[in-house]
């Protein structure tokens with residue numbers, strides 16, 4: 261079974277995010293990129309499927325931030341091949357733009373199933389996976405936390421999350437695109453030494469996305485940091501002093517009897 | 518500009534979630550200002566009371582999906598296409614749930630409509646539709662202009678007042694055909710209701726919730742100890758569950774449980790919109806987070822910018838003294 265996995269990098273939220281002077285994008289000089297959490301789950305799910313059914317895992321990303329490092333790490337974890345899309349993404353990598361670039365390049369690669377994270381922390385216009393699936397004419401199910409494949413029947417059974425802790429099992433014809441919310445196990449860890457080893461031997465393919473006009477989706481008028489609404493009364497002091505204030509508050513609310 | 522509004526009233530089993538009335542309340546305000554026509558798409562079967570509760574709308578389009586299982590993204594998409602063909606919306610309002618998010622994106626891809634996710638506000642102006650989207654884990658607001666219709670907006674629960682949309686009336690019911698997917702590319706085979714919890718979190722007056730900031734499974738032990746002192750239970754944000762540190766029955770948020778305890782204490786939780794959706798209605802919210810700018814402090818009543826691993830033991834000790842003195 262051939263599996264394609266799309267990985268994307270997103271700004272690390274641990275760092276302070278700054279808005280650039282134009283007010284409509286993040287200031288990239290201060291951005292530190294990390295792999296999108298749900299994409300890492302998509303990779304893990306792909307590796308689990310490969311372990312169960314055999315086949316290949318091909319990982320792809322766009323050439324921004326630390327693309328190569330992310331791909332080497334995926335290869336070290338067990339992916340068979342990796343590639344990156346080279347195009348000018350300086351004016352943003354919106355979901356429809358990404359979907360077009362992926363469709364134009366990577367999807368010429370053989371696949372039975374495509375996995376990607378269900379959403380990323382900067383998906384203003386929705387999940388890339390859904391747009392790509394539509395472009396390829398294959399089914400899409402997002403928010404999935406379990407996939408099993410019946411290759412002979414050409415079907416996958418996915419477990420989709422619904423609100424309130426409910427699930428639905430959905431049978432999907434292959435090839436299909438699946439948006440992963442959580443893999444069946446936490447993403448595996450790979451030691452730096454193995455990534456270094458991989459780096460020395462691995463090859464990363466490059467796909468040049470054609471300069472087609474990409475869909476414009478709307479216009480960002482402004483970006484703002486969420487101002488603290490001031491609703492939280494901040495309690496200061498050393499842990500002991502804070503704890504005493506918390507006890508008083510809990511007492512006021514009749515939690516302690 | 519076309520100001521017709523179509524509201525997708527998602528429900529998976531019985532009852533109509535509050536977010537649907539939130540959307541209707543906002544739709545009603547827009548209709549007053551712009552003379553919009555409002556339709557609701559409701560997965561049936563629907564009772565008369567349910568239809569009447571959509572008094573803010575002009576009509577309710579009822580579509581019956583296979584009651585034995587549950588709607589699939591493509592099945593629901595078909596119904597949204599049918600409803601849109603009938604009502605020609607300029608604005609399609611959907612709750613930001615895990616099902617509606619799939620449907621919204623597929624609809625946008627099919628029709629070229631513009632989609633904005635995680636909306637917390639929107640408006641109709643003469644330039645088009647403006648929407649405010651909460652991004653980057655709740656840290657950044659992005660204001661967007663969509664200058665063509667229809668615009669599809671996925672809206673976060675809690676953005677608007679539910680009571681504004683709770684208006685009884687006599688919208689006309691219209692039956693839509695059940696979706697038939699010609700090639701059966703996708704079929705729901707089983708609906709799995711929420712697993713019965715080991716503790717019924719919805720009944721607990723005090724919840725102590727741990728997030729990724731708790732760092733490892735072992736550290737949850739002292740929070741458990743604190744919970745037993747406060748007659749509460751421990752619950753968590755998604756990463757803690759995904760790591761397998763606590764069972765799925767303890768997850769709070771969009772794909773977990775919605776809770777309304779008297780007290781909710783959040784330890785090392787950033788306050789991403791998907792988590793906040795599940796706990797924002799707690800009577801008293803206390804957040805402990807090392808990052809003073811964490812979005813959780815925007816919904817908390819009291820905040821402590823400190824290491825949870827220092828605060829929890831101190832709180833246990835302070836409670837010891839209370840117990841000894843009473």
Ligand SMILES: Cc1cc2nc3c(=O)[nH]c(=O)nc-3n(C[C@H](O)[C@H](O)[C@H](O)COP(=O)(O)OP(=O)(O)OC[C@H]3O[C@@H](n4cnc5c(N)ncnc54)[C@H](O)[C@@H]3O)c2cc1C
Nearest residue numbers: 728729730754755770771772773785786787791792807825
């Ligand atoms: C479709 C979908 C559905 C989702 N459903 C849910 C859901 O139901 N529930 C849910 O919770 N999430 C859900 N999420 C995930 C959500 O987007 C966030 O990723 C998640 O809520 C973040 O969890 P967190 O706050 O524990 O972790 P993080 O965002 O990583 O935050 C950790 C916080 O801990 C703080 N911290 C670190 N160390 C300490 C310390 N020692 N003491 C105190 N504070 C510390 C940090 O400052 C940070 O703010 C969903 C996402 C998607 C895409």
